[in-house]
Amino acid sequence: MCVLVRSFNWLCFLFSLVLLNQSAFAEDKTSPARPNIILIFADDVSWNDLGCYGHPTIRTPNLDRLAKEGLRFDNAYLTTSSCSPSRCSVITGRYPHNTGAPELHTPLPQGQVLFPQLLRDSGYYTVISGKQHMGNYALTAFDHVSKGKGPGREADWVPILKKRPKDKPFFCWFASVDAHRAWQASKEYQPHQPSEVVVPPYLIDSPETRRDLAQYYDEISRIDFFTGKILDELKTQGIDDNTLVLFFADNGRPFPRCKTRLYDSGIKTPMMVRWPAVVKPETVSKSLVSSIDIGPTVLELAGAPIDPRIQGVSFQKLLTQPDAITRDYAFAEHNWHVFKAHERMVRSGDWLYIRNAWPEQRNLCVESIDFPSGEVLWQRFKAGKLNQYQQDVFLKPRPKEELYLVTEDPYQFNNLAAKPEYADELARLRGVLNQWTEETGDTIPENPTLDRNQRPGAPKPPEFEHREMPGDAKQAHAINAPGPVRAR
Structure with a gap:
């Protein structure tokens, strides 16, 4: 009888081990939730016109927070310093002359790859709000299309996050018109004074230039304000930990020797990534990245296929290994x-x-x-x-x-x-x-x-x-x- 009891107990033990192993196997097979992804585009902002890049007087507390709580790229380059060609390059992951839309105000031709469409095909809810400037075909990649609201077109970003479907991950392409001319005043920030301005050495230090730059600073403060609203809303919804927020600009500041030009004042972009679940705070990468790398990076993080037409390379590795190298050359x-x-x-x-x-x-x-x-x-x-x-x-x-x-x-x-x-x-x-x-x-x-x-x-x-x-x-x-x- 004792032998039978011991045998029964042994069989129960083995059976429990099998159940535990099956449970562990099931847990291993369960993929972590795919990240929500938000791209925030500034318009006509040079790389060093943010506090987190060393500017001594411009007020960008929320963008500085984004950098402090995540990863700041110190060598991020655009493929062109021109509004619509730059955006067409980002959405396709291709160089401007390969998109079929390399000049200003040329729409993206049908048939070009659109990385938000690949996200949509893989189960993401996709949104574009604000400045579009890529033609009608590019908009077919999005479930929800908005021209945006307010002077900088950022005022509907938080309402969009509130109304999104809750049963799938989301991708938002939030594109401001700040800091594109003509300047538009609003109440979201404290205006900068001409005396606070840092005049680059290739411009004339005059009252006219200082007033011009001060108003440019104000536009950057507006997109900073709405970036803060997005971060706050993600926290309110309890989804900030697994939401990747990436900020960058489409081209350099709208001043002489900057916009359109291939010097750092025109072609280098600020770029920060915040993703608390993965990216360590106060991280800096000096590795070279290109704006055509954004699409393949997002696709890899989302577990979506990277179309062979995409010419960029993923910099996913840099999010956890900021000293790694993903490219040796950036072209523009x-x-x-x-x-x-x-x-x-x-x-x-x-x-x-x-x-x-x-x-x-x-x-x-x-x-x-x-x-x-x-x-x-x-x-x-x-x-x-x-x-x-x-x-x-x-x-x-x-x-x-x-x-x-x-x-x-x-x-x-x-x-x-x-x-x-x-x-x-x-x-x-x-x-x-x-x-x-x-x-x-x-x-x-x-x-x-x-x-x-x-x-x-x-x-x-x-x-x-x-x-x-x-x-x-x-x-x-x-x-x-x-x-x-x-x-x-």
Whole structure:
């Protein structure tokens, strides 16, 4: 009898072990909840115009909080410093000349890959609110489309989060118009005073410039205010721990030598990621990332397939290993943006290389001419009162090639391309850019889009029309090769 009891007890023990193992196996097979994802776009904001990037006077407490509670990228680059081409590049994960929409105000063609659509197909609820600027086809990737509300178009972001379906993860593309001109005052922030402004050395330190910059700061404070509202709402709903919030801008500040340009003032973007479940607070990564990497990163985090048409690479690894390397090269373009242009850039390590296909013309943007800081610059130019740092937008002809050691020359003032001691570095980056040009199908148009606006001192241009665009001659819209990503 004792033997039978012992045998029964032993069998019960074994059976309980089996149940425990099955339970453990089931737990191992259960995937953690996929993160909710919010992208917050600023409009026309340079990388160092936030407190968390060292600006001494601009008030951005919520964006600073975002960086403090998460990861700040110190070397994030856009693919172009131009509104609509930049956004089309992000949503496709492709270079501007590969999207079929490389110039300002050209809509994204049908058939291009849209990473929010891939999220939607995998079960995400997708939203776009605020500035769109990519054409109607891009909007087909979203369950809910809103033009936004309020001066910066941010006022419906929190209501959207409140009304979202609660039975699926969500992806929000929240795009402000702050800090795009024209300036719009509102009550969400304390106005900045001209005396608080830090004037970059390539602008004129004048009352007009200071007032202009102070109003620009105010616009940044507005998107900061609404970013704080989003963070608060996520906490109220109890979902902040597993919601990834990523902030960045589409191009640099709307001032001379910034927007459209391939210097850090135009092409480098602030980028911060907050995801309490995964990202450690107060983390900084100096690793190189590109805006075309946002799409594949989001897809990988969501467990969605990365379409082979996407040219970017995921930087998921950097969220937990900020010193890791996912790319050695970041490329960017300057195409038509009101004025004819064709420049190309590659950033590699501490070096920045720029090549200009049309050096015979001034490198202009509307913000260099039509607004107070630009107008003052032109007045001083005509009076012969500019210093060496303020003359850039007036150069004619310009250098065909520019080479900068960014760590020692943060404003890119000292062009090293003609110096013999840097010939090896110049040749290396020429080769890298040549490879990228060939593999991605980039071209210099033979019949390019001409200036839409009149250049100072030039005849009025003909009636405007988009003409041949970069990549058209090689049908680059159908090319998926990413060019070099890692050094061999």
